Amino acid sequence: AQSVSQHNHHVILSEAASLELGCNYSYGGTVNLFWYVQYPGQHLQLLLKYFSGDPLVKGIKGFEAEFIKSKFSFNLRKPSVQWSDTAEYFCAVAGTGNQFYFGTGTSLTVIP
């Protein structure tokens, strides 16, 4: 079965610090990879996704993620976080089935 691991459960950063959130998945076939963000009290929204092509994908609000196939990873990065980035971040994987697999989420708190 496919699975998604997010190793950082809670991350606290000061504004302007750099961010990297880890995501590893287990699946041997072709994968689509996603990062979703959930702001406090809101629903999940797509941040960025990888389907094919350039393994470095750029999303909204200055976020980017790099797909490293050999490491089964899709880490999320942002060079300089803002207070408004405080949210829960979910990594997700979709394979060749009909299922979306979500990680357990990483809570990010940015201190002004």
Add this chain to the structure above:
Amino acid sequence: DARVTQTPRHKVTEMGQEVTMRCQPILGHNTVFWYRQTMMQGLELLAYFRNRAPLDDSGMPKDRFSAEMPDATLATLKIQPSEPRDSAVYFCASGLSPDGTGFSGNTIYFGEGSWLTVV
């Protein structure tokens, strides 16, 4: 602007009552998911459908939960009888899986959730 619509947005009910949550997927999407989110358990998949057929409901307590898609524009999640431990946010999400072999890069979109409190 296409979106997944969920009703009710908020529901407070007494233990033992029946609760029905509704979801209208984005027009043209053929896959619908029901998720439950709590502080303790995080995001849990309850059930999902493709072309209205239930594909997996193993995440759902069978004795009290049921999920259906009466038609392509409506998915329902019912709890009967409800219990305090069912208090959570229930999210519906929809997406397009073109041929049943994956989403081909398509995204799934979430509704704003139904916030359920059972007292």
